[in-house]
Amino acid sequence: xxxxxxxxxxxxxxxxxxxxxxxxxxxxxxxxxxxxxxxxxxxxxxxxxxxxxxxxxxxxxxxxxxxxxxxxxxxxxxxxxxxxxxxxxxxxxxxxxxxxxxxxxxxxxxxx
Amino acid sequence: xxxxxxxxxxxxxxxxxxxxxxxxxxxxxxxxxxxxxxxxxxxxxxxxxxxxxxxxxxxxxxxxxxxxxxxxxxxxxxxxxxxxxxxxxxxxxxxxxxxxxxxxxxxxxxxxx
Numbered sequence: 559x560x561x562x563x564x565x566x567x568x569x570x571x572x573x574x575x576x577x578x579x580x581x582x583x584x585x586x587x588x589x590x591x592x593x594x595x596x597x598x599x600x601x602x603x604x605x606x607x608x609x610x611x612x613x614x615x616x617x618x619x620x621x622x623x624x625x626x627x628x629x630x631x632x633x634x635x636x637x638x639x640x641x642x643x644x645x646x647x648x649x650x651x652x653x654x655x656x657x658x659x660x661x662x663x664x665x666x667x668x669x670x
Numbered sequence: 671x672x673x674x675x676x677x678x679x680x681x682x683x684x685x686x687x688x689x690x691x692x693x694x695x696x697x698x699x700x701x702x703x704x705x706x707x708x709x710x711x712x713x714x715x716x717x718x719x720x721x722x723x724x725x726x727x728x729x730x731x732x733x734x735x736x737x738x739x740x741x742x743x744x745x746x747x748x749x750x751x752x753x754x755x756x757x758x759x760x761x762x763x764x765x766x767x768x769x770x771x772x773x774x775x776x777x778x779x780x781x782x783x
Contacts (some may be wrong), residue, residue, distance in 0.1 A: 567710070590770055601674075601774035602713075602758060648712060652770045662712040 559652040560585040563660035570667040571639050572595040579634040579664050581649030590652030593623055594665075597645045605647075608632065619643070644668045672697045676775035683751055683782055684759050691746045693761035699773075700766050702744040706730065707758040707777075716759075719744055724783050751782040 561581045564604040572575050590609050605615025613625040623634045632649060649661040654666055671777050674695045695702065703718040705728075707746060714729030719738040731757055735747040744763075760774040 562712075583753075592770065601775070601776045602772075603774075607770065657715070657718075658713075658770065658772070660712040660714075662710055664736070 559588075560618070560651050562649050562651050562658045562659055564647075564649055564661035564664050566664045568665045568667065570669055571628050572640055572669050574591070577634075577636045577639045577666070579647050579649075579666070581632045581634065581661060582630050583649070583651045584630065585589075585651050585653055587633075587653075591623075591625060592650040592652065592658070593617065593621070593632075593634050593643050594648045594650060594660075596648065602648065605634070639654060639666075639668055641668045641670070672773065672779065674763055674773050674775035676759070676778050679776065681729055681778065681780050683780070685752055685782055686750050689748050689780075690763075691748075691752060691759060691780070693744045693746065693775060694735060694742050695744075695761075695763040695773070696742065697763060697765065697773065698741065698743065699763035702738070702761065702763045703728070703772075704734070704736065704744070704746050705760045713760065716746070748780075749778075753782045756780060756782050761767060 559585045561584045572629050593605040605621050606615050608615045608625045615623050621636050626630050645667050646663045648663050650658045677692045700721045704716040705713040707713045714730045716734050717736040719725045725736050759778045762772045766774045
């Protein structure tokens with residue numbers, strides 16, 4: 559069965575600093591990979607997705623993620639974090655017939 | 671505006687009192703799904719529906735029921751709620767041509783005392 563691991567429960571980053579959120583997946587076939595963001599009191603919003611092709615994927619709000627098959631990873635990055643990026647971030651893998659399996663989430667805190 | 675609407679947003683209830691959380695989408699999506707979100711556990715799928723009158727269990731279906739009598743609505747029913755069902759619930763839908771193009775509702779925070 560597929561699984562997603564987000565090793566960091568909380569991460570604190572200074573505003574303007576770079577960000578990398580880690581995600582490792584386990585899936586037997588070629589994975590479909592996703593990053594979602596959840597702002598307080600809101601539903602989930604899709605940041606970016608990887609299906610195939612270029613392993614560096616650009617998303618909304620200045621985020622990008624890189625698929626590394628050899629490391630089973632799909633880490634999310636942003637070069638300069640803004641206070642409005644404070645939220646919870648979920649990595650997910652798509653498997654089977656449109657089933658999404660989510661990681662446990664990483665809470666991003668942005669310090670001034 | 672294309673959206674998934676859940677009601678209520680917040681609900682406090684007592685153990686054993688039946689309740690229904692409604693979910694409605696205006697995008698004519700065939701596929702709909704319910705998730706629960708718990709701290710440290712992420713989102714886990716409760717039930718999903720691939721079309722009208724077609725529903726199936728997700729990873730954590732115990733204690734829940736669903737129905738799909740119309741394409742737009744997918745209510746989540748708790749026949750006898752228990753405190754371990756205190757959680758944040760999300761409904762989602764997607765179009766048939768985009769297997770992972772989900773639109774999520776804003777969530778329902780349920781507390782069972």
